[in-house]
Amino acid sequence: MRYRNREIWLSLLAIIVITAIYAFVAWQSRAIPAASGFFGHMIGVIGFLLMLMTETLYSLRKRSRRARWGRMADWLQFHIFTGIVGPYMVLLHSSWKFNGLAGAVTALTIIIVLSGFIGRYIYTRIPRTLDGVELETSSGQFQASTLAGARRALSIWHAIHIPIGMALFTAAFIHIGAALYYATFLH
Amino acid sequence: MKNTRIGFLTPPGLVASGLTTLIVLAFAVLRGGAMFSPGALNAQVNGNTIGGYASHAEFADQCSLCHVPLWDAAGMSGRCESCHTDIADHRSDPATLHGIIFQMTPDITCQTCHTDHRGPSAGMTEFDSRLFPHFMLGYSLAGHVALPNGSPFTCSDCHGSDITTFDLATCQACHEQLDATFTTVHVLSFGTDCLACHDGIDTFGSDFDHNRFLFDLTGQHIGAPCSTCHLNARTVADLQAAPTDCFSCHAEDDPHEGRFGTDCSACHSTDSWEPVSFDHSLAAFKLEGKHAQVECKSCHVNAVYRGTPMDCYTCHAQDDAHMGSFGTQCGNCHNPAGWLPAFFDHNLSSFPLTGAHVGLACAQCHSGGIYNGLSTDCYSCHAANDAHNGQYGANCAACHTTSGWKPAFFDHNLSGFPLTGAHAGLSCTQCHGGGVFNGLSNACAACHAEPAFHAGLFGLDCASCHSTNAWKPASFNGSHSFPLNHGGGTSCATCHPSGFTTYTCYGCHKHDPNEIQKKHLEKGINDFQNCVSCHPSGHEDDD
Numbered sequence: 001m002r003y004r005n006r007e008i009w010l011s012l013l014a015i016i017v018i019t020a021i022y023a024f025v026a027w028q029s030r031a032i033p034a035a036s037g038f039f040g041h042m043i044g045v046i047g048f049l050l051m052l053m054t055e056t057l058y059s060l061r062k063r064s065r066r067a068r069w070g071r072m073a074d075w076l077q078f079h080i081f082t083g084i085v086g087p088y089m090v091l092l093h094s095s096w097k098f099n100g101l102a103g104a105v106t107a108l109t110i111i112i113v114l115s116g117f118i119g120r121y122i123y124t125r126i127p128r129t130l131d132g133v134e135l136e137t138s139s140g141q142f143q144a145s146t147l148a149g150a151r152r153a154l155s156i157w158h159a160i161h162i163p164i165g166m167a168l169f170t171a172a173f174i175h176i177g178a179a180l181y182y183a184t185f186l187h
Numbered sequence: 188m189k190n191t192r193i194g195f196l197t198p199p200g201l202v203a204s205g206l207t208t209l210i211v212l213a214f215a216v217l218r219g220g221a222m223f224s225p226g227a228l229n230a231q232v233n234g235n236t237i238g239g240y241a242s243h244a245e246f247a248d249q250c251s252l253c254h255v256p257l258w259d260a261a262g263m264s265g266r267c268e269s270c271h272t273d274i275a276d277h278r279s280d281p282a283t284l285h286g287i288i289f290q291m292t293p294d295i296t297c298q299t300c301h302t303d304h305r306g307p308s309a310g311m312t313e314f315d316s317r318l319f320p321h322f323m324l325g326y327s328l329a330g331h332v333a334l335p336n337g338s339p340f341t342c343s344d345c346h347g348s349d350i351t352t353f354d355l356a357t358c359q360a361c362h363e364q365l366d367a368t369f370t371t372v373h374v375l376s377f378g379t380d381c382l383a384c385h386d387g388i389d390t391f392g393s394d395f396d397h398n399r400f401l402f403d404l405t406g407q408h409i410g411a412p413c414s415t416c417h418l419n420a421r422t423v424a425d426l427q428a429a430p431t432d433c434f435s436c437h438a439e440d441d442p443h444e445g446r447f448g449t450d451c452s453a454c455h456s457t458d459s460w461e462p463v464s465f466d467h468s469l470a471a472f473k474l475e476g477k478h479a480q481v482e483c484k485s486c487h488v489n490a491v492y493r494g495t496p497m498d499c500y501t502c503h504a505q506d507d508a509h510m511g512s513f514g515t516q517c518g519n520c521h522n523p524a525g526w527l528p529a530f531f532d533h534n535l536s537s538f539p540l541t542g543a544h545v546g547l548a549c550a551q552c553h554s555g556g557i558y559n560g561l562s563t564d565c566y567s568c569h570a571a572n573d574a575h576n577g578q579y580g581a582n583c584a585a586c587h588t589t590s591g592w593k594p595a596f597f598d599h600n601l602s603g604f605p606l607t608g609a610h611a612g613l614s615c616t617q618c619h620g621g622g623v624f625n626g627l628s629n630a631c632a633a634c635h636a637e638p639a640f641h642a643g644l645f646g647l648d649c650a651s652c653h654s655t656n657a658w659k660p661a662s663f664n665g666s667h668s669f670p671l672n673h674g675g676g677t678s679c680a681t682c683h684p685s686g687f688t689t690y691t692c693y694g695c696h697k698h699d700p701n702e703i704q705k706k707h708l709e710k711g712i713n714d715f716q717n718c719v720s721c722h723p724s725g726h727e728d729d730d
Contacts, residue, residue, distance in 0.1 A: 034305070035225060036225065036302070055195055056195075099224070099226065100222045100223060100224050100225065101211065101214075101222040101223055102225060158197075159199055162195050162197050162199060162200040163200055163202065164203070165195055166204040166207070167203045167204065167207040169195075170204040170207040171211065174208070175223075178220075178223040179223075181257070182220075182254060185262070186263045186264070186296055186298055187259065187262060187263065
């Protein structure tokens with residue numbers, strides 16, 4: 001594999017850069033950036049948009065028949081990158097408070113990321129082409145039973161991961177709506 | 188058939204989404220909007236209660252006390268002011284903090300500066316003090332942007348917990364931490380009412396430009412402590428009232444003991460007391476000519492400068508070559524360039540110089556150095572020049588002018604012998620021979636001897652028959668033995684053709700001698716030569 005774990009290293013680099021900016025803002029204002037401040041809002045909005053991309057782009061590419069842009073492996077890397085960096089920014093947006101609905105959203109975010117790591121682990125157990133198509137015939141490296149177990153595990157993981165994600169985004173949209181209602185429009 | 192739905196829109200996913208929505212709705216029904224609270228409400232109390240509540244935290248579950256429905260146009264600010272009515276009242280009062288804010292930014296909401304849900308002890312007021320028009324409260328924050336450690340000033344740094352009050356001691360306490368020595372001295376010099384002088388813009392310190400005011404700081408004044416001149420100043424008015432004249436501060440430094448007046452800058456600069464440069468031309472007595480060269484003490488004896496007399500004679504009495512005879516106004520003739528040349532305008536005296544007098548040397552009249560009290564009459568000088576030897580008196584000007592002795596003009600008509608007729612054209616010497624002008628006789632005969640043909644018959648009173656116009660015609664009105672009107676009063680020569688001692692009657696045509704002879708002979712009168720003897724009245728029938 002040419003770029004082994006490239007998405008992980010890029011994610012780590014992005015996290016370092018974001019953390020540095022966060023630390024600089026915190027040092028300048030002598031306080032933890034509030035979720036309602038300009039910087040807090042910005043990392044929240046960008047983080048959520050990255051999470052939305054995580055949720056939608058990879059899935060759309062995977063199922064689209066017409067727009068087959070890019071290789072599936074690259075889209076998965078991008079999916080993992082946004083899936084790590086987006087939640088990290090949302091975590092910083094929380095200003096380390098976990099009460100109310102916003103706290104639940106943060107908790108679900110952490111859960112979905114951890115779940116994603118597990119899913120990726122299972123995913124890598126199944127040999128695929130660079131376009132993500134499962135190889136039907138074993139090269140002999142895998143035992144047939146192992147492959148079947150991995151596929152079963154991936155199916156179970158999907159059944160859990162997707163509802164958690166849906167719950168997360170539903171709660172996140174309600175949180176965003178409430179923030180607009182109470183804070184932005186001052187009602 | 189391959190699944191073409193987006194991955195997360197699976198039945199379990201949609202169920203999870205629906206369940207989440209139901210859970211949120213359930214919480215909303217059971218707990219209101221509490222789940223949307225980003226944090227605990229403020230629990231600080233200041234002793235006041237509004238509507239029975241001492242803090243926001245006491246109604247944490249009643250979101251609707253602050254939050255309003257979507258259709259409420261007033262928004263949260265309306266709810267704020269429904270409880271905080273005092274702030275609502277301030278909207279129309281520009282003398283208040285909130286009145287100023289509302290005036291500056293009418294569309295501002297309470298939430299622009301005030302927030303909550305940040306914990307029980309968190310501050311509720313947060314705004315950019317650099318944007319707040321603090322100067323409208325009489326104090327600018329221009330000089331209070333950042334604390335010494337670089338962090339921005341907050342309201343509480345000066346106002347403590349109550350933004351609406353300010354303790355003057357805060358200034359001193361904070362500034363003593365910056366510079367204890369300076370602050371202590373400053374407070375001792377200018378008092379503790381910092382705001383009486385400071386408006387937040389100026390510092391009156393190193394950035395303060397004293398030259399913006401009437402009194403420029405130059406020379407030694409630059410380094411002088413403020414309190415040296417602004418003694419006991421407690422307000423800006425006190426500072427501005429500091430005198431700007433030298434003497435107000437430097438009276439005790441004056442070694443001249445006031446003799447030079449109070450304007451030290453006339454001689455001294457702010458750089459130092461010495462060197463001194465006195466511009467005497469600024470004084471009432473300008474130094475010109477010789478005066479510019481003499482030493483100060485020549486005039487200012489005993490270092491007395493003020494009140495030195497400016498008249499010449501006070502200094503120059505001993506120099507007076509005229510011994511006072513010209514008075515004390517030396518400047519009338521002399522100037523400071525030197526005693527000589529002197530220029531005396533004699534025309535200002537009672538004896539203006541005219542004619543030949545103009546070119547004379549002074550000493551020709553003023554001999555012996557005597558200039559004052561000389562007589563102005565001619566004779567006092569010209570007695571020796573009198574060609575008339577005093578005969579015409581001492582008033583030369585009656586005949587002569589100052590242009591010269593000659594020509595002279597004598598008005599003979601003013602004398603006892605007015606010149607009329609032929610006398611007017613005569614030269615003086617025709618009558619006044621031998622230079623004798625006075626005492627001559629007015630009698631005609633003094634000049635005019637009786638002619639022989641008068642034969643002594645008419646006396647010496649020529650004027651009884653003659654006028655001054657001419658000898659002829661003459662008119663005789665004296666005694667005449669024969670009627671003068673005989674024959675119509677003709678001329679003397681008719682009867683006296685050859686002299687007054689003889690006569691003839693034949694001068695007239697009626698007295699033809701042949702006719703007379705014939706008539707007299709007819710009557711037998713042979714002696715008829717002396718006509719008057721028989722005709723004394725000239726009539727024919729006289730005997």
